[in-house]
Amino acid sequence: MARSNPYNPEFREEAVRLALSTNKPISQTARELEINAETLRAWVRRHQRNTPSPSGDLTLNERARLKEQDRRIRELEMEVSFLKKAAAYFVKDPR
Numbered sequence: 001m002a003r004s005n006p007y008n009p010e011f012r013e014e015a016v017r018l019a020l021s022t023n024k025p026i027s028q029t030a031r032e033l034e035i036n037a038e039t040l041r042a043w044v045r046r047h048q049r050n051t052p053s054p055s056g057d058l059t060l061n062e063r064a065r066l067k068e069q070d071r072r073i074r075e076l077e078m079e080v081s082f083l084k085k086a087a088a089y090f091v092k093d094p095r
Helices: 009-021 026-033 037-050 060-092
Strands: none
Touching (some): 009 026, 009 037, 026 037
16 A cells, blocks of 8 residues: 655645755755655755756756757768768769
8 A cells, every 4th residue: 555645745845945945955954844854855856857947957858869969960960071072072073
């Protein structure tokens, strides 16, 4: 049987907000809220993973997509370079 969660979503959001807005370590914030530090860390990680930050940090999926796009751009640039060289070769040869 699943265990019921004693923390409601509003409490979780407020705890994450407190943890992120203060300069205190997460463990100290958790002690003040009388919750387990690892529980608060998990909530903060989940929040950071699911919420893009206003400073422009990328999520894991966005970073993976960007890396794939960079790889594809390099590949296409090599193809274009090869085609330019091939076109120049055939223009020189009068056959």
